[in-house]
Amino acid sequence: MTQDAERELVRLINQERAKRGLQSLEMDERLTEAARVHSEQMAQRKQLSHRLPDEERLQDRLSKTGVPFDAVAENVAHSSSAADAHVELMNSPGHRANILSAKYNAVGVGVMERDGHLYITQDFANRLPEYSASDIENRVVAAFNKLRKQNRQASIRRIRADRLREFACELDVTANGALRRFSGANSAVVFTAADPDDLPTQMRNMASQSSADSMALGACAPSHTRSSYAMFTVVALFYR
Numbered sequence: 001m002t003q004d005a006e007r008e009l010v011r012l013i014n015q016e017r018a019k020r021g022l023q024s025l026e027m028d029e030r031l032t033e034a035a036r037v038h039s040e041q042m043a044q045r046k047q048l049s050h051r052l053p054d055e056e057r058l059q060d061r062l063s064k065t066g067v068p069f070d071a072v073a074e075n076v077a078h079s080s081s082a083a084d085a086h087v088e089l090m091n092s093p094g095h096r097a098n099i100l101s102a103k104y105n106a107v108g109v110g111v112m113e114r115d116g117h118l119y120i121t122q123d124f125a126n127r128l129p130e131y132s133a134s135d136i137e138n139r140v141v142a143a144f145n146k147l148r149k150q151n152r153q154a155s156i157r158r159i160r161a162d163r164l165r166e167f168a169c170e171l172d173v174t175a176n177g178a179l180r181r182f183s184g185a186n187s188a189v190v191f192t193a194a195d196p197d198d199l200p201t202q203m204r205n206m207a208s209q210s211s212a213d214s215m216a217l218g219a220c221a222p223s224h225t226r227s228s229y230a231m232f233t234v235v236a237l238f239y240r
Contacts, residue, residue: 002111005082005118006032009109012086013099013122022102028127030065031108035121037061038076039112043119048076058123059229067106068128068222068230070194073098075122082111085120098124128194128222128230133165136219136232139196140203144215147199147207157214161185161237164218168235178235185237186212192231203236212238 014024038061041052051057058074075095079085089095098104099122106127112119131139145155161182167173178188187210191200196219199207206212216237222230 002113002118005111005120006109008082009086009111009120009122010107012082013107013109016090016099020100022100023105025104025107025124026127028067028106028108028125030067031062031106031123031125032110033108034061034065035108035110035123036112037110038074038121038123039110039119042076042078042121043112043114046114048078048119050074050076062123062125063229067125068130068194069106069125070128070229071103071126073101073104073124075099075120075124077118077120077122079118079120080116081118082120085118089122098122131196131221131232133168133219133221133232136196136221136234137165137217140199140217140219140234140236141215143197143199144203144207147204151208153207154213156212159214159216159239161216161218164216164235164237165220166218168218168233169220173233173235178237182216182237184239185216186240187238189236189238190233192233194230194232196232196234206236206238210238212240214239 010027062072075098077085104124104126106125108123110121141158173190175188175190189202218235220233222232
């Protein structure tokens with residue numbers, strides 16, 4: 001029964017979005033499981049809340065699912081049926097805004113029943129592409145060399161620095177710390193981002209001005225960072 005209600009709520013959400021020419025939200029099983037856990041806790045306490053006692057905030061709860069995101073929102077409801085809950089949510093400006101937001105592309109809906117009533121959680125996310133550390137490093141060096149080419153400079157050669165990837169996942173990573181740890185590098189850049197193709201200003205400046213001829217990269221993928229959002233960390237070492 002509850003899984004039927006979950007599917008019906010997703011259908012109703014996407015029906016509303018289709019009426020307005022908005023992209024359908026894809027149901028994500030990881031978000032669904034997180035929503036079910038929250039609904040179960042609300043049902044146990046017979047309480048509607050976005051953050052129950054001893055519960056983490058939404059961003060932290062969803063970050064633990066492994067879904068990479070840069071925006072999240074949540075609707076909660078208590079009703080006798082999925083259809084009635086949907087009407088109630090659509091009549092509430094804040095909940096309606098989440099359902100109809102073009103910002104999100106994925107959703108998880110969790111429903112738990114207690115005493116004939118449904119406790120409902122809808123978790124919305126703008127789900128980002130899922131990159132491994134290797135993917136991030138390859139895309140960063142490709143974007144860097146694309147800029148080098150635009151500036152009529154030779155492509156930089158990529159070399160290996162042992163344990164640089166592990167270093168990128170440490171707390172409080174800094175460029176000075178990288179230079180102390182990895183001897184031989186002339187300069188270093190440390191940055192965080194959500195898109196490996198969009199290099200920060202410091203990397204862009206290095207691409208146009210640096211005389212370095214080789215670079216080592218270490219990336220810490222989003223699933224291994226301590227950030228609530230899908231931000232990865234990159235350490236770039238430059239040699240000449």
